[in-house]
Amino acid sequence: MNTEETAPGKHFIRQIIERDVRSGKWSGRVVTRFPPEPNGYLHIGHAKSVCLNFGMAAEYGGTCHLRMDDTNPVKEELEYVEAIKEDVRWLGFDWGEHFHYASDYFEQMYKYAVELIRQGNAYVCALSSEEWKDYRGIPEKPGMESPHRNRPVDENLELFSMMRAGEFPDGAMVLRAKIDMGSPNLHMRDPVLYRILKAKHPHTDGVWCIYPTYDFAHCLEDSIEGITHSLCTLEFEVHRPLYDWILDKLGIHHPQQIEFARLNMTYTVMSKRKLINLINEGYVDGWDDPRLPTVRGMRRRGVTPASIRNFCERIGVTKYDSLTDTALLEHFIRDDLNRHATRALAVLNPVKLIIENYPEDEEEEFDAVNNPESPDAGTRKIPFGRELYIEREDFMEDPPKKYYRLAPGREVRLRYACLITCTGVKKDEVSGEIEKIYCRWDPDSRGGGAPDGRKVKGTIHWVSARHAGEADVRLYDRLFNVEEPGADNGEDYLTHINQDSLRTVKAKVEPSLMNAAAGSHIQFERLGYFYADHVNSKPGKPVFNRTATLRDQWAKKGQ
RNA sequence: UGCCGGAUGGUGUAACGGUAGCACAGCAGACUCUGAAUCUGUGAGUCUAGGUUCGAAUCCUAGUCCGGCAACCA
Numbered sequence: 001m002n003t004e005e006t007a008p009g010k011h012f013i014r015q016i017i018e019r020d021v022r023s024g025k026w027s028g029r030v031v032t033r034f035p036p037e038p039n040g041y042l043h044i045g046h047a048k049s050v051c052l053n054f055g056m057a058a059e060y061g062g063t064c065h066l067r068m069d070d071t072n073p074v075k076e077e078l079e080y081v082e083a084i085k086e087d088v089r090w091l092g093f094d095w096g097e098h099f100h101y102a103s104d105y106f107e108q109m110y111k112y113a114v115e116l117i118r119q120g121n122a123y124v125c126a127l128s129s130e131e132w133k134d135y136r137g138i139p140e141k142p143g144m145e146s147p148h149r150n151r152p153v154d155e156n157l158e159l160f161s162m163m164r165a166g167e168f169p170d171g172a173m174v175l176r177a178k179i180d181m182g183s184p185n186l187h188m189r190d191p192v193l194y195r196i197l198k199a200k201h202p203h204t205d206g207v208w209c210i211y212p213t214y215d216f217a218h219c220l221e222d223s224i225e226g227i228t229h230s231l232c233t234l235e236f237e238v239h240r241p242l243y244d245w246i247l248d249k250l251g252i253h254h255p256q257q258i259e260f261a262r263l264n265m266t267y268t269v270m271s272k273r274k275l276i277n278l279i280n281e282g283y284v285d286g287w288d289d290p291r292l293p294t295v296r297g298m299r300r301r302g303v304t305p306a307s308i309r310n311f312c313e314r315i316g317v318t319k320y321d322s323l324t325d326t327a328l329l330e331h332f333i334r335d336d337l338n339r340h341a342t343r344a345l346a347v348l349n350p351v352k353l354i355i356e357n358y359p360e361d362e363e364e365e366f367d368a369v370n371n372p373e374s375p376d377a378g379t380r381k382i383p384f385g386r387e388l389y390i391e392r393e394d395f396m397e398d399p400p401k402k403y404y405r406l407a408p409g410r411e412v413r414l415r416y417a418c419l420i421t422c423t424g425v426k427k428d429e430v431s432g433e434i435e436k437i438y439c440r441w442d443p444d445s446r447g448g449g450a451p452d453g454r455k456v457k458g459t460i461h462w463v464s465a466r467h468a469g470e471a472d473v474r475l476y477d478r479l480f481n482v483e484e485p486g487a488d489n490g491e492d493y494l495t496h497i498n499q500d501s502l503r504t505v506k507a508k509v510e511p512s513l514m515n516a517a518a519g520s521h522i523q524f525e526r527l528g529y530f531y532a533d534h535v536n537s538k539p540g541k542p543v544f545n546r547t548a549t550l551r552d553q554w555a556k557k558g559q
Numbered sequence: 560u561g562c563c564g565g566a567u568g569g570u571g572u573a574a575c576g577g578u579a580g581c582a583c584a585g586c587a588g589a590c591u592c593u594g595a596a597u598c599u600g601u602g603a604g605u606c607u608a609g610g611u612u613c614g615a616a617u618c619c620u621a622g623u624c625c626g627g628c629a630a631c632c633a
Contacts, residue, residue, distance in 0.1 A: 010573090011572090011573095036633095037632085037633055039632095069633070071633080072632065072633075075633085128631095129630075129631055132631085137629080138561080138629060139562065139628070139629060140560070140561040140562090141561080143629095170631090171631065173631095183562090184561055184562040184563090185561095185563075186628060187628075187629095192630090192631050194631085195631035197631080213630090213631070213632085213633090214632070214633050215633095217633095218633085234564070234627065235626095235628075236633090237564060238562080238563055238564090239628090240563095241563095261565090261626090266570085314571075314583085315571055315572080316572050316573085318565090318572075319564065319565060320564080320565045320566065320625085320626080321565080321625075321626055321627090322572090323570075323571090324571055324583095325569090325570045325571070325583070325584070327570080327583065327584060328570075328571065330583095332583095334595090334596090338595075338596060339596095369592095372593085372596075402594095404594080405594090414592095415592060415593070416592070417592095447592095449592080456592085457594090459592050459593065460593090461593075523593085523595085525593045525595080526593045526594080526595070527593090528595095550594090550595050551594090551595065551596090552594065552595085553594050553595090556585095556594095557594090
């Protein structure tokens with residue numbers, strides 16, 4: 001069918017699904033789900049799962065549900081629900097009619113629990129969590145059976161209904177599955193199915209005081225929704241026997257749980273705890289800080305949904321842990337933005353340039369290409385005059401051999417404008433800092449072409465001093481200066497914070513930039529990709545966040 | 560020290576008993592009104608030891624190393 005040679009190989013989950021579709025298992029249906037717990041914002045690791053679940057469904061003509069896994073009332077908040085929906089939608093996915101809450105199934109789950117009790121496969125246990133530690137035992141040694149393990153069915157039924165009725169305090173009793181206290185898998189040693197939690201649930205609001213645990217709830221949620229392939233991360237592998245056990249005992253629709261490795265990336269942290277800490281301790285400004293790997297953060301930085309999707313496709317899906325180079329994400333960001341970002345001229349670190357042989361009162365306009373990758377984007381006019389700003393880094397008094405920007409006596413091209421030759425500089429008498437650079441232009445090079453075909457190696461960007469606007473530009477860099485800041489699981493990551501992860505500068509920008517639409521992606525030529533911050537940027541007072549720098553061979557040479 | 564997973568260039572991955580390939584990163588060059596993009600070339604890999612086989616990254620055995628599991632979290 002697909003003969004594309006460059007297509008990535010089929011990862012193991014794709015293979016399983018394809019095999020199932022072909023064999024007619026589930027009558028060829030594919031139903032997946034993305035089941036976040038609404039107690040935090042989504043990050044790039046979640047995005048991998050979102051892309052996988054929605055991607056597989058789309059690829060095989062199936063559906064993917066978005067489900068709030070809200071089985072723990074004390075940890076969840078409503079504010080996250082809308083944020084999660086917004087993030088998933090922004091990533092480019094649509095759950096159609098299938099937005100669900102696990103808590104909507106509580107009544108059904110309760111009935112399944114009763115069924116398990118009737119079968120003799122679950123019992124009410126009054127051991128405290130402290131006591132249970134001893135009973136459960138350790139991996140190397142079998143546990144002991146609870147003294148309540150053989151409670152008669154009728155008594156269990158009675159007690160369980162009393163639990164529901166709120167007749168016991170928190171923690172007084174739990175419902176346990178009766179499985180095997182000798183199992184080498186701790187999760188099979190009579191795991192808790194229900195606990196008493198007299199807390200107000202944000203979604204069911206006071207109806208319940210007992211709540212199902214993840215292990216009991218999750219397989220039932222999947223079953224009730226008719227999920228076919230339940231994709232989750234590696235740490236749930238040891239839970240799979242329990243997932244299967246519950247569904248088998250109940251004899252209901254039984255999806256296949258498949259585990260894959262979660263995403264790790266260099267120079268960042270992904271754990272919710274660490275992310276919260278960075279915010280609370282003021283290292284960053286909030287969940288949507290552009291330095292964070294959160295979906296909202298990336299969005300504010302100017303990362304596009306397409307680049308995230310492409311990235312997630314390229315990193316593949318495996319069953320072993322890995323550490324993905326942030327450079328790979330950056331590649332897809334540049335790849336997308338190169339094709340779609342409008343070009344503009346902006347000077348981040350300005351120094352005055354004066355064209356001696358250009359009349360003081362004169363000015364003119366030059367045509368500039370909006371996007372060389374997309375001719376349809378057209379051109380625009382940029383004003384030019386005797387006094388300009390250029391980038392301080394684009395001039396050197398005493399340049400090394402391979403430097404082909406401006407220097408005394410050297411000729412360069414002003415992008416889209418003309419050729420100039422440097423005639424001298426004026427420095428501050430005390431500091432020695434260069435205040436002004438002088439040059440002469442070649443009027444025959446109007447528009448930037450070389451009249452006699454002479455080769456001019458360097459082209460630099462500029463902005464007319466008289467017409468320049470001023471804009472706040474935030475230069476973001478990686479948040480940590482080591483590849484694996486979270487390697488040692490303590491608080492060590494805080495010592496690896498990059499103190500220079502944000503620098504704000506006042507940039508001189510071409511006039512068109514002053515009215516940049518909030519939310520637009522722009523390439524500042526020769527500098528990088530920038531994003532008109534949808535939170536802070538206003539017409540007339542733009543604020544740009546640097547999404548990524550352009551690749552820079554000169555910088556790599558170490559200069 | 561019990562159980563469950565896993566191991567392919569610097570990084571992410573493919574190959575499903577038949578020439579170890581792709582992408583990123585690196586390096587070199589071409590082109591260029593962005594030191595960008597594009598194009599070309601290039602170095603670099605099957606954890607170890609045995610075995611099966613005409614042939615092993617792939618199958619078997621043993622070992623090494625890595626990850627996960629002892630919440631009434633998910």
